Amino acid sequence: MKASTPKYETNITMTKHNGFLNRKYQDYAWAYLMIAPTIIGLLILNIWPIFxxxxxxxxxxxxxxxIGEFIGFENYKTLLGDKDLWSAAINTFKYAVISVPLSIFISLFIAVLLNSNIKGKSIYRTIYFLPIISAPAAIAMVWRWLYNGDYGLINYLLSLVGIKGPQWTSDPKTALWCVIIIGIYxxxxxxxxxxxxxLQDIPSSLYEAADIDGAGSVGKFFAVTLPLISPTMFFVVITSIIAGLQVFDYIFMIWDTKKIGIQYTQSIVLLFYKNSFILNNKSYGSAIAIFLLVIILLITFVQLRLQKKWVHYQ
Amino acid sequence: MEKKSHVNKLIIHTILIIGAVGMLLPFMWMLSTSLKSFTEATQIPPTIIPKKFVWKNYSDVVKLLPFGKFYMNTFLMIGFRVIGSVFFSAMAGYAFAKIKFPGKNILFALVLLQLMVPGQIFIIPQYALVAKLGWLNTVKALVVPGIVSAFGTFLLRQFFMTLPEELEEAAIIDGCNRWQVFWKIMIPLTKSGMVALGIFTALFAWKDLMWPLIVNMSVDKMTLSAGLASLQGQYSTNYHQLMAGSIIAIWPMVLIFFIFQKQFIEGIATTGSKG
Structure with a gap:
């Protein structure tokens, strides 16, 4: 009897230990099983495609x-000397640099107004959100109609005040602005x-404190609202710029091959689409995609460095 | 003081109403034009309310292109993408948030890598893959690139990370395995995250234009967006018909949005703040 007691105890620790190990390996198995669909999917659909x-x-x-023969950096050499690409890059840049700040400025203004104590907030919110849930193709079509030089509503309204509006979408001076306005909209x-x-996450106690200090509403905006909204702003700026650099749908829908306007509104992604799937030069298309990747990574990197200067994390 | 705040509110409402009218104007004009005859649509000065409502534009457009099929393809594409990405992302998000396993960091880096790379990088090889499988001009081709989601995995991982460890520990002591913990305890607690992801996925699938355009060229396999592009390609100056087509394409989503606007807006706000 005396001899069996310690044996019994080791048995317990053994099973405990085994149980623990089992648990651990079971956890591994479950974890791999649960991430398997996503990881396999990403490997096939995203990681392998990068290479x-x-x-x-x-x-x-x-x-x-x-696939053709190996030509090294030939495509990139062509790309650097491609006038179309550079004009597309400049257009894309202009689009992002103008539409993103304007859109954010206007949306912040509206958000601040909606954050005040007024009635009917949700109605306004719904209306302002409406373009987001509409298919870009439909939105682009109605704007193309509004912009129409001969029968468009915009030129009609301008004619009422004695201005003769241009052919908005094909006039080099206005073509890009047409896309910028749709982008903001x-x-x-x-x-x-x-x-x-x-804005709704900003504690009201901070505004009360500013009230006690005698700050007016403009003062409160710069002292409280702006610093505290800056992390959200940063997220919005980064994602908007990345999305802006990939502008395609609206340009594609407004684009009319028979008219000249296209070269003034062509974007990088439109050029990517045109080369890869219309001209069927997928290797050059790939080089354009890599070019876009490099630009986006560079801009994101710069943004991340700059954020220290203006983003206030609590 | 009281009077000043009334004046303020009046100013705020005035600005917001002007903005709202601006936002709605393109939709109004779309609706108005869609009910005009060709002559009335191109007449100067334009009429705001059509003199005679030409409902025929709608039946004409439906005859020109198979909008019924466009609805079906769009619905199937969105449905499968939402189910796939929400389900798989929840599983992966939970494992990344709550289970320790070898290789976790490297595997999660793959998820982050996908998020950092612009989508155009994937399109040509994805197209080649779909073509090789013989899936061009099928609903499968529409669904494939969105069946798993790096963004969803990242987002739902954030949600699972906020849940306390004690919840799981209690269940594990009771003899539940990881799957049971995930399915019975964690899933019900992250419903709001999954709804947000579902809405986000649906919205982006719905707005996708380039992918449906390149994989499905045959008319009866197009989505609504690609169908509209094709309508414009063929009848680029028949604005009354283009506008009728646009209304046909957008009204179901607008209706769904009006019904679930709270979920929509909260969902978008959530994906923004957590993602």
Missing amino acids: ETVKLSLHGNGNFGA TTLGYNMVLLLAG
Whole structure:
């Protein structure tokens, strides 16, 4: 009897230990099983394509979608000397640099108004959000109609005050602005919802403290609202710029091959689409995609460095 | 003081109403034009309310292109993408948030990598893959790129991370395995996150234009967005018909939005603040 007692005890610790190990390995098994669909999906649909695109961009264009011979950086050399690409890059830049700050400025303004103590907030919010839930193709079509030089509503309204409006979408001076306005129109509600959520998170005690200090509403905006909304602003700025650099739908829908306007509104992604799927030069298309990736990474990197200067994390 | 705040409110309402009218104007004009005859649509000065309501535009457009099929394809694409990405992201998000396992950081880095790379990088190889599988011009082609979601995995991981460890520990002591913990305890607690992800996924699938445009060229496999692009390509100056087509394409989503606007707006706010 005396001899069996310690044996019994070791048995317990053994099973405990085994149980613990089992638990651990079971956890591993569950974890791998649970991430498997996502990881396998990402590997096939996203990670492998990154390498494929890089590879394709270093090869010539084969027939019938086959990969051509290895040509090194030839595509990139062509790209750097491609006038179309540079004008597209400049257009894309202008689009992002003008539409993003304007959209954020207007949406912040509206968000601040909506954050005040007024009735009918949710009605306004719904209306401002409406363009977001409409198909971009439909939105672009109605704007194209509004912009129409001969029968468009905009030129009619201008004619009432004696101005003869241009052919908005094909006039080089206005073509890009047409897209910028649609861009602002369709991102406004989205940014507003994000900024409004950020504003609602600001504790009212801070405003009360500012009241005691005798700050007016403008003073409160700069002393309290702006610093505290800056993390949300940062997120909105980064995502808007990245989205802006990928502008495609509206330009594609307004684009009329028969008219000249296109070269003034062509964007990088439109050029990517045109080369890859219309001209069927997928290896050059890949080089454009990589070019876009580099630009986006550079801008994101700069943004991350700059954020220290203006974003206040609590 | 009282009077001043009334004046303030009046100013705020005035600004907001002017803005709201501006936002609604394109929709009004879309609706108005969609009910005009070709002659009335292109007449100067334009009429605001059509003299005669030409409902025929709608039936004409539906005859020009198979909008019924566009609805079906769009619905199936959105449905499968939402189910796939929410379900798989919840599973992966939970494992990344709550279970320790070897290789976790490297595997999560793959998720982050996908988020940092612009979508155009993936499109050509994805297209080649879909073509190789013989899936061009099928609903499968529409669904495939959105069946899993790096963004969703990231978002739901954030949600699971906010849940206390004690919840799971109690269940594990009671003899539940990881799947049971996930399914019975964690899922019900992250419903709001999954609804937000579902709305976000649906919205982005719905707005996607380039992918449906390149994989499905045959008319009866198009989505609503691609269908509208094709309508414009063929009848680019028949604005009364283009506007009728636009109304046909957007009204179901507008209706869904009006019914679930609270969920929509909260969902978008959540994906923004957590993502």
